[in-house]
Structures are given as structure tokens and as C-alpha cells.
Amino acid sequence: MGEAIVITSGKGGVGKTTSSANIGTALALLGKKVCMVDTDIGLRNLDVVMGLENRIIYDLVDVVEERCRLEQALVKDKRFDELYLLPAAQTKDKHAVEPEDVKKIVDMLKKRYDYVIIDCPAGIEQGFRNAVAGADQAIVVTTPEYAAVRDADRIIGLLAKEGIHTPKLVINRTRINMMKSGDMLDIDEICQVLAIDLLGIVPDDEYVIKAANAGEPTVMNPSSKAAIAYRNIARRILGDSVPLMAMEEKGGILSKVKKLFGIG
Amino acid sequence: MARNQHHVTIKGRRDGLVFVLDDRCPFSDLLGELEFKLEKSHNKLLTGPLMHVHVQLGKRQITEAEREALHNMINRRNLVVQKIESDVAEPDPHSTHKVLTGIVRSGQVLRHVGNLIFIGDVNPGGTIQASGDIYVLGALRGVAHAGDAGRRESVIAASYMKPTQLRIADVISRPPEEWGTSDTAMMFAYLEGERMEVEKIVHLPRHRPNAVEIYKGE
Numbered sequence: 001m002g003e004a005i006v007i008t009s010g011k012g013g014v015g016k017t018t019s020s021a022n023i024g025t026a027l028a029l030l031g032k033k034v035c036m037v038d039t040d041i042g043l044r045n046l047d048v049v050m051g052l053e054n055r056i057i058y059d060l061v062d063v064v065e066e067r068c069r070l071e072q073a074l075v076k077d078k079r080f081d082e083l084y085l086l087p088a089a090q091t092k093d094k095h096a097v098e099p100e101d102v103k104k105i106v107d108m109l110k111k112r113y114d115y116v117i118i119d120c121p122a123g124i125e126q127g128f129r130n131a132v133a134g135a136d137q138a139i140v141v142t143t144p145e146y147a148a149v150r151d152a153d154r155i156i157g158l159l160a161k162e163g164i165h166t167p168k169l170v171i172n173r174t175r176i177n178m179m180k181s182g183d184m185l186d187i188d189e190i191c192q193v194l195a196i197d198l199l200g201i202v203p204d205d206e207y208v209i210k211a212a213n214a215g216e217p218t219v220m221n222p223s224s225k226a227a228i229a230y231r232n233i234a235r236r237i238l239g240d241s242v243p244l245m246a247m248e249e250k251g252g253i254l255s256k257v258k259k260l261f262g263i264g
Numbered sequence: 265m266a267r268n269q270h271h272v273t274i275k276g277r278r279d280g281l282v283f284v285l286d287d288r289c290p291f292s293d294l295l296g297e298l299e300f301k302l303e304k305s306h307n308k309l310l311t312g313p314l315m316h317v318h319v320q321l322g323k324r325q326i327t328e329a330e331r332e333a334l335h336n337m338i339n340r341r342n343l344v345v346q347k348i349e350s351d352v353a354e355p356d357p358h359s360t361h362k363v364l365t366g367i368v369r370s371g372q373v374l375r376h377v378g379n380l381i382f383i384g385d386v387n388p389g390g391t392i393q394a395s396g397d398i399y400v401l402g403a404l405r406g407v408a409h410a411g412d413a414g415r416r417e418s419v420i421a422a423s424y425m426k427p428t429q430l431r432i433a434d435v436i437s438r439p440p441e442e443w444g445t446s447d448t449a450m451m452f453a454y455l456e457g458e459r460m461e462v463e464k465i466v467h468l469p470r471h472r473p474n475a476v477e478i479y480k481g482e
Contacts, residue, residue, distance in 0.1 A: 150370050150389045157369035193387055193405065195367055 002033070004106045004116040005237070006135035008159070010151030012122030014143045015172040018208060018218070019230070020119035021049045023139070025217040026234030028083035032114040035074065035084045037106065039131040040121035041096055044088035051215020052077065052085055061089035064101040070108055079220070084113070094126040099133035106134025115237075124158055132159065138167035139199060144174055144185040153194055168199035170233060175204050200233035201244055202226050272297045274306060280316030280346065281309070283338065287322030287350075291330055298337050310341045319348040326350070358396040358415070361476075368392055368406060375412075388428055397421075397475055407431070410453075419472055421452035421465055435460050 007020045017040075024036040038046035041061060047053045058073035063086070070086075077083035086105070089096065109116045120131035132138065138159050142152035152169070159167050171190055178184035191198055205226035211218040219227045219234075232242045271286040271293055285294050302310065309315070317338050326334070331348055338345050357378030364382050368374045370389030374382070379396035386392045390406035395413045397420070404422035409431040411418030416433040426448050430437045437453070437460035440446055450465045454472055463471070469478045 146388070153370035153387050153389060157372050192403075193385070195385065 002110040002112070002114045002116055003137060004110055004118060004135045005137045005139055006118040006120050006132050006164075007139050007141060008120035008128065008131060008155055009122065009141040009148070010124060010155040011142075011148045014141050014148050015202070015208075016122070016141050017045045017049055017119055018212060019139070019141050019170060019172065019202075020046055020117050021212075021217045022219045022227075022230035023234055023237070024115070024117040025050075025077075025080070025083065026219045026231045027115050027117070027237065028077070028080040029219060029231070030234055030238060031082075032238075033082040033112070034080075034115045034117060035086060035109045035113040036117045036119065037086045037102075037109070038088040038119045039102060039127065040119060041088045041127065041130075042090065042093040043121065044090050046119045047075070047085060047087045048215065049212045050077065050085060050217065052087075053215075056087045059087045059089040060102075060105070061092050061096045063105060064097045070105060082113075094121065094130065097130055099129045102130045103134040110134075124154065128155075128158070129162075132162045132164065135164060138164045139170055140167050140194075140196065141170045141172050142190065142194075143172050144179065144187075144190060146185065149185065149190055149193060156194060156196060167196055169194055169196050170200050170202060171198070172202045173204040174201050198244070199236055200229055202229040202233075272301055274301065274309070277318075280318060281343070283317055283319045285319065285321055285324070287324035291324075291326065295333060295337055298334075302338070302340070302343075310343065312342060314342050314344060316346040317343050318346055321348065321350040323352060324350055325352065361397075361399075370406075386427075394418075416455050417472060417474070419452050419454045419468065419475055421468065423450060424448055425451035425453075425462070430460060432460060 007016050007023065009016050020036060024034050028034045036046060038044050047056055052075050055075045058068040060073065062068045063070050063073045074084045074086055077085065106116055106118065118131050118135055121127035140152050140155055142148045156167055171187060175184055179186040187201060203225045205224055207221065207224040208218050208226050211221065218224055219230045221227050235242050271289050273284040275282045275284065319334060319338065334348060335345050361379040361381050362376055364380065366384050368386040368390035370387055373391040373393060376394045378394065380394040381399045381401065382392060383401045385402040386400060386404050386406040386408065388405045391409065392398055392400065392406065393409040393412050395411065395415060397418050398408050398410045400422040403424035404427050406427065407429045408420045408427055410420045411433040414433050418432050420430055420432065427439055430439065430453050432453065432455050435455055435458060443462045445462055451462055452465050452468055453460055453462045468475060
């Protein structure tokens, strides 16, 4: 029996879909059987980031409304044999499905895959309830901004209400130099407020944008700093203890990162 | 029998009968007198139409078994017990402190009637609210509202005081620009007239000597 992990944040634009694509792909890279589920009905993006848009035939709503079998809607990734995507519908909205429908589908997927990665839409309404319905665990994505941390905090409260009491935190788009100068909320401050376990820190990396536009998950490129961060997150999900990025960025690596950002 | 006649007083009201039971005599005396009155002296009560009975116990507290006994005693023929109540004065909620732990997260509102000791953080976007005093053993980063029903002597204290906003009764304060201090550790807020003042917790007894009992040394 696999594990279902919902990737959520409350606030939009902090990197839920990017994180879903990269964590899903990184787990596949580590040899796990993974199915990603896009629950952002009406605003599906995960397929675009994964570069699988042109392979979609059926979607989540088609499965719920029994226009096809679950297997028919699953899109196989072009890079891995054991990585699949259940895309959201682009034409409907969040009310086209109910939390129980999603739960039923996720439960079926859990029997066949090691990990079911659920990409949650922004907001706290029906879309959120749909996404968390079948999840055993949650990863809360935030960025080092007050607004994003505020919303992450709200989401952590709502997850507890849905029975997910120990979500993990991913802090996305961090800039070490801005944190050091005090222009950006630092990791400790965020962790103190949110009071949940830190799963990973992903540095701000231009390559993420390039990769998303190319339909190629960032993790495929080992020379990207963000890719390494996501690979580490995947390893931590599997239970490995991997030191945090902040610690890795000391000394030689730090200057390399600076050069990468063009600030060295 | 005459000596205990005055333990039970039966009054008629528009909506039924009121049995006023003495609250100082032994409970068994009440049952005995009720029996006597219903069977003998007031037995014509049992012959009328259906009547609701409202039993008033005064300050007496009774057990479930005693309640049952009273019920069985009165509930006969046309008499129906509607209510058995004691008019015990509600204890003042501001004389005790409720202790809670957890995290008040963004969007959550913790409300309490009385004084509240909260062990944990109140995050930005979260609200902690009480009709009495609020003590936060943790970081207060959200909104705190003490004396929310108008109790102006209420205080808000926190180990780490960096709130978004503080309210006591109807006075709102936006820290820190309105405060004379920028200290955040071990602070408390109270009302001085229409103004909210913030001071170190050690000064609490000076400004609110009645908030809690003061330790005066051995």
C-alpha cells in the first residue's frame, strides 16, 4: 500500500505545481512507482510543467463521471516507466467533483503506486478539500514572505482539521544573501512561527522557470541547485537523513551558487 | 406532623404548580412532607386536570438518585414534573484561570469566557479572546482581545509580546508605534484611562493588584 502526499500552500504562486512535478519525478528517479494527481480542476498546470499536455486523452472528471476507467486516464511519463499523471480537467471547475470522489481514486492509486503525489489548487475552498480528502500526509510549500507564511499557517490549521496533524514544510525560492542581509524572512523565523518539521529548502533558481517552460522537471538537471534540493527532499521522504541546503551552501559551494545567481 | 409543614410550599401559577422546597432541612424530611401533603392535606391536587410542576430547590444540590426520588414522589396521576432546579449562583468565571495548550494559527479564533492561560504561540492572523485576562506562555504574534465583554481591568501578558494588535475592552492598540517601549520579552498590557500601556510583567502587581493573588514572600 502506497502513501498519498498532498502538496499544498494556501497562497498561489509559491511553487506547488513545480514542487509536485519535481518531488514526483525525483521519487521516480529513486526507483519508486509514482502517480501524480492534479486536482486543480479548471486551471490544470501539472501536465504542462511535466511536458505531457499533448498526451492527455481523459482526465480526473472523466474518471469521476465514469466516462472512462482510471487506467485510461493515466498519462505515462516520457522519461520514466513508473511515473504517471492523472490530469485535471481544464473545462470544468472545482465543484465538478466531491472530496469522496477524489478519495476513492486516490485509494485505488495507492494500491498500485508507492507514492501518490496530489497537487492542490490555491485557496481553502472546495478545491482544497478535494485535494486533501485522500491524502495521508501533506507537504506545505511556502516562500520567505509574510503573506505566504501567513497562508501556510492557515493551511496547517485546516490540515489538522482534516486529520493531517504532522505536515512537512518546504521553503521555496530562498535567497541566502537576502536572508543574511535581513531583507528576507529567514528559515529559523519561518520554522518558529509554523512549528512543523522542515523537509527542505529550495533555492531560487532561474533554471526552474526555464525547465517548466520546456516541460522538463528541474530535477532532471543535476547541475541545478534547485534540482539537488528537490532530490534531497525526495530522499528525506524515503526516510534518508540528508543535511539541509543551508548547511550545504557553506564555503566552496556557496560561491558556486553565487556565481550561478550572478551575484558573486 | 405540624412541625415540618413549612418545608414544602405549594404555589399555584398560571402555567402550573410551583413546589418550593426548603434548602436547609434533611432531604428525607422533604420526601416525608411531600408524601403527607400529596396524600393527605392537599390530596385534592391529584384530582384536577393535568398539571405541570416546577420544583425549586433553593440552594440545595441533589444527587441523581435524589432527583429520581423527587420525580417519582411528585409524578403521580395528573401531576407532571417539568423542571427540578437549584438556583445555585454561577461561580464568577473571572475568579479562576482556564489553562490551554496548542497553537492558534492564522485564521483561527480561540475564545474563552473567563481568564485564560495559553501555553503556546498565537501566530499572525490568529486571534485569542477572553472575557477576562489573557496570559500567553509563548509568542503572541497575532491579535489578543482581553475583557471582550467590557471588563476594562483585564490584562494581556505574554512571554514574547509582538502582537499584530491588542484590544482590552473597547480600546484598540497597534503596537509598537503607540507604545513607549520596544521590549518584547515578558510584557503585559493594561488600560490606564483610555490609553493602553505596556510594561514588564514584574510590574503587574503594581498596576493590577487584584488580577491574581500576590506572593509576598515567606
